Amino acid sequence: MFEVKLPPEVRLVEGSCQKSQQLSADGLHIRVRLKVGQCSEAQGSAIQHLRAQRSYCILCQSCGDMLLKDRVFRRVLPLPNGNWNTLIDDWCCHPDPFANKKLHPKQEDCLVGDTYFLLTRDSSCEEKLTNGVEAFDLNASSNVHSRKQALGHRNVVCCKNCCAVLGEAVTTEVLKFYITEVIVRQSEDGENTMPQNRQQFLERALVSRLVDLSSAQSIFRFSIQTPDGRAVIMLWLLNMDTLIASFSEKAISSDILISASDRHPNKHQSCQAVGAIKVLYLPCTRGQQDEAVDAWEKDISVHPLILPRSTCEEVLQLLSSSTKTLPSSLCSMKNYQVAYLRR
Template sequence: DVVFNLRESLKPQKNYVFYCQSCGDIIVKDRKFFRVLPLPSEHWSALVEEWCCHPDPFARSTLQPQNDDCFLGDTFFLLNSGNESHKSKENTRVICKRCKTILGEAVSPDTIKYYVTEVIVQPSEGNFSPTPRSQFIQSVVAQCLVELSSAKSTFRFIVKGDNGKIYILVWLLNCDTLLVESLESSSSHSVSTLFGDSFMPSSAPVGTWNAVKVLYQPCTKSRNNE
């Protein structure tokens, strides 16, 4: 897989290295976690009053990782900042020291939120191998859509920016599409989608990839403002 699946592969008591996806610079080196825990859904607090017959017991508490914790969200993960010093002096954004890419944000003095689209996590014994940006983003988004649709039985999504602006509407159609690409030569690349048993010529080498099928609607300034 292009993307290191955090929920399935990030385990406690093992060492990991965090890299900037854009340039490969090491952000966190040889970090071992005692606890790796999934976070509740993003808007879980809005539903608390539906489940509790008394005042919200979580109103004054926040889910903050301790020194050796890693909390996994749908599109981010939280780490205790420890000795890391990537925070910008001007604001709470966390930036890469080498390429100045925004990696996340400081949500409290001791907690950093890293975006899964900007950071690659690999076991310490592994080697960093760069992945084209477009391919990485597609893989991350597809993985998030599959996990969210499976967990919440929803197939329509809204992609928003940090400012709350809506950029794109996505409708997930299926998660079991298989892409087949001819690897014979760069001039003869062809991609087909298989939905069942179909004939494939065996004379040329092929590559196969799992994919998701979506409909999407951009919401840019020049179109679809409503």
């Protein structure tokens, strides 16, 4: 017998459990009514909580090594995000004075973007960080198929301990760190901890930013892109009030749900239901769904989210893994694939 434990603020309405007859081809489907009380606010992303005049430590997510210690920012300022320049051109009657200029932080500043933050180097950077060069295809972000590959190069910043790419060297004095590659926490939270599970960390970091942006700016469609502007995933946030509970495939496929080593053989197989977001997504693979992808790329209401190239591929794997766990009747909606990401 399987048992799903609901969060404290969610209760099952008595007598509402009914078997669905319409979707019996790929397993048992049950419809229930839930009563939801006052929900606790979901924890926001790390960069949303950055504040001036507080001390922060920045750690490598891959190995847990301390990169920057006790950094205090005099100012923490948001950067213009999304298609800001395009909106300026459409709505303003005068040219954008910042069109060809980049905003860089001054000493003791922290500038916060959607998926990254900018800060200046200090003495600890030489001890903990190393520079590298990453090549990319200049034609990758264009719809034009070219036989000749034109390569560009980007200066990246890596962890000296494990060589993981953490961000970019914008200038000789300014660094860009991606929120999916580093852990930001207040200095008083204690010493280094063991590295977090990569998949769980990435899932929570991505979900936090999607929820932040949709709540603050009513943005629901996103284009997950590499730093050179190549779209990898088109993602549509459908809702943020989903509960999911999953059992291991081994437990479901086995007739014996409790192992011989279990001290309580009569105990039910149970799991805790957790909050999740439901998304539709399209992988931007050449030759597949080209019309839909082109339409999204031309729509200025679609919000770009820039992530390292390898992280974009990790996000796609994360979404695909979620889709594979769903029954066949629920894993797609029209031309889009369905996925659930835990909050």
